[in-house]
Structure formats: C-alpha cells, structure tokens
Amino acid sequence: MPDTAELRRLDLAHLWHPFTQMKLWPEEPPLIIDRAEGAWLIDTDGNRYFDGVSSLWVTVHGHNVPEINQAIIRQLGTLDHSTLLGLSHPQAIRLAAELARLTPPGLNKIFYSESGSTAVEIALKMVYQYWQHLGHKEKKTFVALENGYHGDTIGAVSVGGIDIFHQAFKPFLFPVHRLPQPHCRHCRLLLTYPACDLACARKLEDILQQHGHEICALIVEPKVQGAAGMIIQPEGYLSKLVAICRKYGVLVIADEVATGFGRTGPMFACELEDVRPDLMALGKGLTGGVLPLAATLTGDHVYQPFLGEFDEFKTFFHGHTYTGNPITSAAALANLELMAQRNILENVRVREAQLAAGLARLAELPHVVEIRHQGMMAGIELAKDAGRDEPYDPSLRMGHRVIMACRQHGVIIRPLGDTIVLMPPLSSTAEEIDHLLKAVEAGISEVTG
Numbered sequence: 001m002p003d004t005a006e007l008r009r010l011d012l013a014h015l016w017h018p019f020t021q022m023k024l025w026p027e028e029p030p031l032i033i034d035r036a037e038g039a040w041l042i043d044t045d046g047n048r049y050f051d052g053v054s055s056l057w058v059t060v061h062g063h064n065v066p067e068i069n070q071a072i073i074r075q076l077g078t079l080d081h082s083t084l085l086g087l088s089h090p091q092a093i094r095l096a097a098e099l100a101r102l103t104p105p106g107l108n109k110i111f112y113s114e115s116g117s118t119a120v121e122i123a124l125k126m127v128y129q130y131w132q133h134l135g136h137k138e139k140k141t142f143v144a145l146e147n148g149y150h151g152d153t154i155g156a157v158s159v160g161g162i163d164i165f166h167q168a169f170k171p172f173l174f175p176v177h178r179l180p181q182p183h184c185r186h187c188r189l190l191l192t193y194p195a196c197d198l199a200c201a202r203k204l205e206d207i208l209q210q211h212g213h214e215i216c217a218l219i220v221e222p223k224v225q226g227a228a229g230m231i232i233q234p235e236g237y238l239s240k241l242v243a244i245c246r247k248y249g250v251l252v253i254a255d256e257v258a259t260g261f262g263r264t265g266p267m268f269a270c271e272l273e274d275v276r277p278d279l280m281a282l283g284k285g286l287t288g289g290v291l292p293l294a295a296t297l298t299g300d301h302v303y304q305p306f307l308g309e310f311d312e313f314k315t316f317f318h319g320h321t322y323t324g325n326p327i328t329s330a331a332a333l334a335n336l337e338l339m340a341q342r343n344i345l346e347n348v349r350v351r352e353a354q355l356a357a358g359l360a361r362l363a364e365l366p367h368v369v370e371i372r373h374q375g376m377m378a379g380i381e382l383a384k385d386a387g388r389d390e391p392y393d394p395s396l397r398m399g400h401r402v403i404m405a406c407r408q409h410g411v412i413i414r415p416l417g418d419t420i421v422l423m424p425p426l427s428s429t430a431e432e433i434d435h436l437l438k439a440v441e442a443g444i445s446e447v448t449g
C-alpha cells in the first residue's frame with residue numbers, strides 16, 4: 001500500500017494544482033488516486049469511487065482498457081516518438097485519415113497538438129493567416145459567445161468569455177465581438193423561446209453587418225457550453241449561427257473539445273443540427289481519455305491559400321515538439337476502433353434516457369433550480385431559493401460541499417460554481433448510472449437540508 005500520509009505531505013509541499021485555490025487545499029486532505037478499474041477510481045487507502053467526471057470529461061471506455069493499453073505497448077515496441085516536422089509516421093497518417101472519415105464532410109486536413117487549448121489556438125491562428133493570405137488584412141478579430149470556454153492559452157482565453165477565469169489576463173487579450181449567451185432561463189434579451197425566434201442568434205447578423213469585414217470567424221462550442229455550466233443551446237440555434245456566417249462569408253470554428261466523440265449523443269455535436277464547420281477543434285476523448293492528443297481539422301478551402309513557393313513564406317508557422325506523437329496516435333486509433341466495435345454511441349443513447357429519468361427525480365429536490373442535460377453531460381444547478389431563482393452566497397461553496405458529500409457515497413464529481421456536473425464515462429452501465437444518481441441525490445439532500 002502506498003504511504004498516504006507521506007504522499008499528502010509531499011503534495012502539500014510541492015504540487016501546485018490547476019484551477020485550485022491553494023490556500024484552501026490543505027484544509028481537506030487531498031484524495032490521492034492510486035489505481036483505476038473500468039469506470040472506478042481507487043485511492044491509496046483502497047476506497048473505490050465511480051468516476052462521475054470522466055477524469056475531466058475524457059473517459060470513453062473506462063480506465064485501463066486492455067485494447068488501448070495493448071495498442072500503446074505495441075507502439076512502444078516499434079516507434080516511441082518521431083517528429084512530424086519534415087517526417088511522417090504510420091500512426092499519425094492512419095489517424096488523420098480516420099478523423100477525416102468520421103467528422104462531418106469537408107474536414108480532410110488534420111493538424112495535431114496536445115490539448116484542447118492548443119487545438120483552439122491553432123484554429124484561431126490558422127483562420128487569421130488564411131484571411132491574410134487572401135489579402136484581407138483588415139480581418140483581425142472573432143465572434144465568440146458570452147461565457148464560452150475554449151482553453152487557457154492566450155488566444156483561447158481571448159475568445160473565452162468566463163470573467164472569473166479570464167479577467168486577470170485582460171491586458172494580454174485581443175478584443176472579440178460577443179454574442180449573448182443562449183441560456184433561455186436567463187435570457188439576456190428578456191424573451192421567451194420559441195416566440196423569440198432565436199433573437200440571440202440573430203444578434204450575429206447585426207454584428208456581421210457592421211463588422212463582418214474585420215471578422216475572421218465565429219467560434220462556438222456546439223450545442224453545449226460545458227464550462228459555463230452545461231448550458232444547452234435551444235433547438236435551431238447552432239444551425240442559425242452557421243447560416244448567418246455563410247451569408248456573410250465568415251468562417252465557423254466548432255470547438256468540439258468537450259462535446260466530440262459521442263459525449264452529446266452523436267459522434268460530434270455538430271451532427272445534432274447537421275452543420276458543417278470550416279474548422280473543428282478536438283481533444284479530450286480522442287484517445288479514449290488515456291493520453292494527451294488534440295487535433296485541429298479543416299478543409300481544402302482553408303488549406304489551399306497556404307500553398308506557395310518557399311520564399312513566399314505562406315507556410316503555417318506553428319508546430320509543437322510532440323505534435324502527433326506515435327504512441328498517442330496509436331491510442332486514439334485503438335479508441336476509435338473500440339468505439340465502433342462496442343457500439344458506444346448506442347450505449348450513450350440508452351444511458352442518456354436513463355440519466356434523463358433519474359435527473360427528472362432530482363429536479364424535484366427543493367434547492368434544484370434547473371437541470372440541463374444532453375447525452376452524457378449534465379448540470380444540476382442549485383439555488384438558495386429555487387422558486388425565486390435566488391442563488392446561494394458564493395462564499396458558502398455549496399457546489400463544492402455537495403461534491404465532497406458525494407465522495408462519502410462513492411462518487412467523484414466536480415462542480416462549476418453551484419452547478420453539479422455529471423460526466424460519466426460513455427461506457428457506463430445501468431448499475432453505475434444508478435449509483436451515480438443515488439449518490440448525487442444523497443449529497444444534495446444532505447448539504448442543502
């Protein structure tokens with residue numbers, strides 16, 4: 001058995017955890033995960049927890065999947081790493097072809113990186129340079145959504161709109177045009193769906209009419225704004241945005257980092273409204289949740305203007321040391337093969353219905369103000385007075401207290417403010433979803449009284 005006390009001491013001495021107020025970290029002894037089996041995480045004292053957050057939204061088939069592990073081991077025996085700068089290798093080639101086959105039509109060029117943030121950063125740089133090559137020197141900005149989240153690199157933060165995360169870096173960020181968040185309960189335009197006729201999407205038309213000449217692209221998390229608290233866009237919203245972009249010749253970047261690979265139901269959330277973006281950012285579930293790999297996809301129309309003679313310097317000057325690493329690529333290929341073999345999308349369809357039924361019960365709890373759900377992503381928003389839609393004082397950290405209570409019931413989840421996020425692995429069984437729902441119901445009831 002690992003020495004939990006010693007590991008905790010070293011953690012407190014040396015680790016700086018992401019998105020974590022480190023002053024508060026020592027107040028609750030850190031839970032140290034030692035092992036995993038399927039959808040379950042096991043701590044250094046042998047306690048088992050259902051991974052209700054899919055280890056930050058990535059897990060597809062559960063942990064330690066023999067087929068993915070074998071693919072990694074096989075790859076280690078042939079080629080551990082070789083650069084894509086000036087060379088190529090079979091796994092990056094095969095994976096690129098597979099991604100081109102699986103994604104919506106027109107996305108046939110694949111540029112690799114290692115995280116969702118870099119996949120987005122690359123998309124932004126790519127479309128900016130695309131317009132520069134076409135002679136549109138005035139195109140220097142983007143349209144993005146209020147409360148959008150696209151990662152933590154400077155470009156991704158610029159298009160991101162979550163003030164609490166992004167405010168601190170304001171002087172470094174480039175300006176973008178913002179669309180009102182399509183959250184019907186808190187409609188910024190004080191309208192009601194569907195009578196509103198998607199007025200929040202039509203705002204894009206006003207922006208493009210006035211500023212279209214300086215705008216490179218719209219970036220959007222299709223169908224679900226995850227980090228904003230699982231905000232589900234109303235029916236027709238996404239396709240409306242894309243139609244307006246088409247009318248004004250502005251490109252569309254779909255950030256499918258969170259929604260891709262079956263998380264919302266179909267393979268990609270864009271399929272829910274049959275939209276075909278010009279660029280797509282992928283990450284998270286690409287390797288089944290095992291290794292860091294991301295991809296930015298686009299089509300020939302964006303690719304062609306980069307072609308030229310060496311001394312025209314039209315090259316896309318971007319590339320990371322580990323871009324398209326063979327081991328991560330092999331893991332991704334194994335994941336995609338397994339998704340088809342095990343018909344993961346069918347499991348998502350069945351579990352989505354089970355989750356919906358369970359969540360309908362949770363909606364009856366007195367302090368639940370709204371439940372938002374799509375596929376295997378759900379947000380349960382808590383409020384001090386659900387009837388009057390009056391939030392808790394943030395200093396009470398109700399979301400945090402609920403997820404800590406859920407741990408006592410054998411479930412690991414993470415909140416976004418006072419929204420309890422459920423992101424079970426896509427392979428979850430009926431019993432596991434039941435366990436998750438029961439633990440969450442108990443945790444909410446205990447904490448909210």
Ligand SMILES: Cc1ncc(COP(=O)(O)O)c(C=O)c1O
Binds near residue numbers: 117149151227258
């Ligand atoms: C929609 C979206 N884009 C980008 C990112 C950033 O991905 P990463 O954390 O891998 O950099 C995230 C992460 O949650 C995300 O949800």
